[in-house]
Amino acid sequence: xxxxxxRYAWLMIVMxxxxxxxxxxxxHPFVIESFTSHTFDxxxxxxxxxxxxxxxxxxxxxxxxxxxxxxxxxxxPMQSTAAGVLKLSWNGxxxxxxxxxxxxxxxxxxxxxxxxxxxxxxxxxxxxxxxEHVPLTIESAHRLKINLDTPARVLMRAGIQSGAMLRTIVxxxxxxxxxxxxxxxxxxxxxxxxxxxxxxxxxxxxxYQLPDNSIITWRNEAxxxxxxxxxxxxxxxxxxxxxxxxxxxxxxxxxxxxxxxxYLPLDPRVxxxxxxxxxxxxxxxxxxxxxxxxxxxxxxxxxxxxFIDGEFVSEEEQGYVPFTWQFxxxxxxxxxxxxxxxxxxxxxxxxxxxxxFVNE
Numbered sequence: 001x002x003x004x005x006x007r008y009a010w011l012m013i014v015m016x017x018x019x020x021x022x023x024x025x026x027x028h029p030f031v032i033e034s035f036t037s038h039t040f041d042x043x044x045x046x047x048x049x050x051x052x053x054x055x056x057x058x059x060x061x062x063x064x065x066x067x068x069x070x071x072x073x074x075x076x077p078m079q080s081t082a083a084g085v086l087k088l089s090w091n092g093x094x095x096x097x098x099x100x101x102x103x104x105x106x107x108x109x110x111x112x113x114x115x116x117x118x119x120x121x122x123x124x125x126x127x128x129x130x131x132e133h134v135p136l137t138i139e140s141a142h143r144l145k146i147n148l149d150t151p152a153r154v155l156m157r158a159g160i161q162s163g164a165m166l167r168t169i170v171x172x173x174x175x176x177x178x179x180x181x182x183x184x185x186x187x188x189x190x191x192x193x194x195x196x197x198x199x200x201x202x203x204x205x206x207x208y209q210l211p212d213n214s215i216i217t218w219r220n221e222a223x224x225x226x227x228x229x230x231x232x233x234x235x236x237x238x239x240x241x242x243x244x245x246x247x248x249x250x251x252x253x254x255x256x257x258x259x260x261x262x263y264l265p266l267d268p269r270v271x272x273x274x275x276x277x278x279x280x281x282x283x284x285x286x287x288x289x290x291x292x293x294x295x296x297x298x299x300x301x302x303x304x305x306x307f308i309d310g311e312f313v314s315e316e317e318q319g320y321v322p323f324t325w326q327f328x329x330x331x332x333x334x335x336x337x338x339x340x341x342x343x344x345x346x347x348x349x350x351x352x353x354x355x356x357f358v359n360e
Contacts, residue, residue: 028120030054032213038151039176042092042099043219050107052086060111064090067104067262070234092217103225104174104214127211128258134205141196144182151176151214152207160310161202164340165350166195171266172257174216190354193338195310208255226263237261256347268293270353272341283329287341288322297345307340329359
């Protein structure tokens with residue numbers, strides 16, 4: 001078992017970067033006090049404290065917004081506010097008083113200055129910086145451990161070194177600073193290939209920092225973030241946000257993933273069908289992507305790669321779907337084998353599917 005750096009195709013994920021929340025703190029008449037904790041267990045029926053230091057009398061409003069910028073709840077309606085400390089709290093619910101799903105949420109302050117309405121969000125000036133090294137320990141084939149020095153979105157993938165990517169274990173989920181134990185079943189996305197016992201089994205972890213003053217809610221797995229957003233009727237965006245991507249800030253490289261909509265799936269699903277033809281000794285592999293997922297990769301270039309037992313066999317560098325590929329199962333040893341397809345986007349997406357076949 002190996003912990004690997006980002007040298008191989010399925011590991012070459014888009015990296016990222018961050019910047020202090022108030023890079024020009026004196027340009028706003030207030031500052032949010034740093035949180036003592038970024039996690040909020042909403043199952044405990046508690047309040048998350050938010051303290052804002054107001055330097056001068058200001059007309060302002062305080063909202064909680066989603067990572068996609070959607071209004072979650074107004075904590076403090078627009079009103080004249082005297083200089084001093086404004087003490088607020090959030091109970092982890094939305095505007096309907098329903099608990100929000102597990103995600104990372106942001107306090108946004110809107111204020112009036114000389115008749116102009118100004119909005120200040122943490123992700124305007126922070127979040128997205130690459131964490132160059134995420135300490136990762138493989139405690140067992142089914143138990144992994146990472147350590148984070150700062151709140152971050154984390155990606156963890158497992159596969160075969162120099163071969164197939166087989167499972168996205170953690171898909172850019174928000175995590176608090178500290179140690180995290182991740183348990184999984186040690187099988188591929190299709191749940192057919194028990195690959196963790198192979199000598200070249202590998203795991204990678206990468207992350208980028210969350211914006212300052214992110215509030216990470218947890219213990220509400222009943223509803224996904226995507227379904228929550230849909231229930232409020234917020235419009236969808238394109239998966240391709242390249243026009244709005246800022247490559248660097250203050251000399252730091254920013255992640256492309258940081259700018260992607262968080263409610264969209266990051267990796268396309270892969271449909272895979274294998275047909276064996278005994279009369280010709282050939283097997284036909286039919287590969288496709290569901291229509292609703294095609295926008296995740298079709299707005300950029302992608303590759304279709306084929307692997308047998310995790311080892312590279314063939315690829316189509318300028319991929320398209322539906323795609324058909326043929327091979328000879330008889331070229332492999334007698335017994336059970338596993339065919340894996342990776343659809344790899346140039347923006348770091350990897351769709352994966354595997355199927356078992358037998359060479360009699």
